[in-house]
Amino acid sequence: MLLSSTAASAGFFSSFSQPQALPDGAQYQDGTWTGSPVRQYYGYVQAQAHVKNGKISSIDILRAPTDRRTSRYINSKALPMLEREIVMAQNTNVSYISGATLTSQAFLNSVHDALRKSLK
Template identity: 40%
Template sequence: MRRITLALVSTVAVLVLLFSYRTSTSGIPNGSDTAPPGIVGPAVPTEAPPTGSSGTASPSGAAQSGAAPARPTDTMTVNGSVVDNGYGPVQVRLQITAGRITDVTTLALPEDGHSRRINSQAVPQLRQEVLSAQDVQVDTVSGATATTDAYLQSIQAALDAAHLGGGS
């Protein structure tokens, strides 16, 4: 009888956990309309492609003058995924130029007063550390563990979408 009761309680507990697990971010809280993860726009060249003395690029990509060409600098904007940190959604947008993170913009953060106070100190610090490290391998901001984890998960998703990997 004890085994049956234990098995029944375990089964109910597992079912409750399974049904309460959120499997997608399509139901973003607070009616937020933040963008889904992924590349927002195509990579946009910011420099002209290498040209030879005749003013045209060679089929091989090398300048016809024989000198090594300068690589075009591509800039792209990529949204990270929306991550629920337990207090609300967190989402970032990365600007990536020539494979380097050049800007981090926060698209969504929890709105309540306590979270707003924490985020006003944590987010600028996280942004600066990510820009310096060029990676998600940064220290957790003391007192803002949930925000740090969600922020870095969103950044990692953006790096993955841009096919840059990162550190997780």
């Protein structure tokens, strides 16, 4: 997935950054927590985190770009991998998926927002 230099200079990447680490000793409150939709170059990504017994039990993908075949393919591969990594790590401090950098950034930011909302 290549982006033109015009896209880069137009500021499409400026709003992305690795989510800040959650505070040490932070505990998640049980429930279902919805992250904000995060706009990336090809559309919005939004996630929902499910917390049970203070642990991330699963992540739902509420929104991801689907209007391009390439987007559907990338999302079908990258998002399930990110979901598994987040549940195993119990936080959003996971690596981006190669070839899906924009999707990874947007997804991790949305999940991070959901988890921030769940902090006790």
